[in-house]
Amino acid sequence: MSFTGDGSKLCHVLAMPFPGRGHINPMLSFCKILASRRPEKILITFVITEEWLGYIGADPKPEAIRFATIPNVIPSEREKVADFPGFYEAVMTKMEEPFERLLDQLVSPVDVIVGDVELRWPVAVANRRNILVAAFWTMSASFYSMLHHLDVFSRDQHLTIGTLGEKTENISGISSLHMEGLLTVVHKTDDRAMQLALECIFSASKANYLLFTTVQELEAETIDTLKDIFSFPVYPIGPAIPYLELENTDHSHDYIKWLDSQPDGSVLYISLGSFLSVSNAQMDEIVEALNNTGIRYLYVARGEASRLKDKCGDKGMVIPWCDQLRVLSHSSIGGFWSHCGWNSTLETVFAGVPILTFPLFLDQFPNSSQIVDEWRNGWKIEVSSMSENEVILVKEDIEVLVEKFMDLESQEGKEIRDRARELKTMCHKAIGKGGSSYKNIDAFFNDISFQGH
Missing domain, CATH: 3.40.50.2000 (Glycogen Phosphorylase B;)
Incomplete structure (x- = not known):
């Protein structure tokens, strides 16, 4: 826990998004919302590759947020479409070491790591270092639930993605409507990339918090089910979109x-x-x-x-x-x-x-x-x-x-x-004062402020 100029405690959040616009944008939006609620009590270090600093480093952001970089140890953003499974594997295997080096170099101790679920390794790093960790999911809660139940099923049956076959009809916890969408995803995705995605889902179960960019009322049944499954807090904090910036009327x-x-x-x-x-x-x-x-x-x-x-x-x-x-x-x-x-x-x-x-x-x-x-x-x-x-x-x-x-x-x-x-x-209504997301963001901040020291 760091301290402000008047001696009060400052909660230090380290945000580690997956290196892609569809992941960086919602995590940065969430960090801006968090900073806007407690600007005098929070410090957010937002970690990106040097390449991504070139893309977003000049964008306006609150004083409470600062960028920190790790080297470009993965294929360029411009090249990832040509071999996305290869890019995905590089993200899983090459970013963890420079991330840990960055952690060692930070002057202010970190109270909580907010890590993208699809990175897999932030939860393990935080657990090794006895740092609180929140797993941050940038897709729907329903899709997370599908992958979670698929992962549980494949582990129980000792199956890999490539050997699931017709056995998916027996997966409990997934409705027939959702199963149709899930099977489309499985059939259209490289087996290795799909297997890595399930490993990420499994890793997230070892976090201290699970953050969803959705709204409670949009996916209430799914979120309530996930709250029953996990022993740690599950917070829908969305929508994690740049709605604060709409106040700037740019024509x-x-x-x-x-x-x-x-x-x-x-x-x-x-x-x-x-x-x-x-x-x-x-x-x-x-x-x-x-x-x-x-x-x-x-x-x-x-x-x-x-x-x-x-x-x-x-x-x-x-x-x-x-x-x-x-x-x-x-x-x-x-x-x-x-x-x-x-x-x-x-x-x-x-x-x-x-x-x-x-x-x-x-x-x-x-x-x-x-x-x-x-x-x-x-x-x-x-x-x-x-x-x-x-x-x-x-x-x-x-x-x-x-x-x-x-x-x-x-x-x-x-x-x-x-x-x-x-x-x-x-x-x-959810993001307004007293709304579900408003209260969940407050609850998350209170959790990490009290436990992160």
């Missing part, structure tokens, strides 16, 4: 000015992820279909934005990047065509926007099922064919689907929008 971006000029609820926002997305041919098909419908759209297309700009009609805008939460919160947005990454899903729920789900890999499939079947704030795009590298959806089907989805007057359209607004209210 300088061209895309915000463009949205300002569009009618309320008229724009379809499209973003299919920053990691694995669709093929160039599929992007062309989407843009052509949207142009044919005359529906207004804002499309984030990463590296293909400059090429697709030439194909845009007068009602569309294609950009390489945007402040997604600010866009989703804009009054002109009437729907989101999404790959269903968990962070995007939480941002969409927070903004109260209906979702057109287009899952591509990993947890996106069960996330899509939650949206469509459980929360009922979206529709799923059924694909006509699928291969290893691309999902094919022809423009004629896209046109019919998008016109139906963006029809604000249809009964179905009204129902999903009403439901989206209900979930938004639930989400905002």
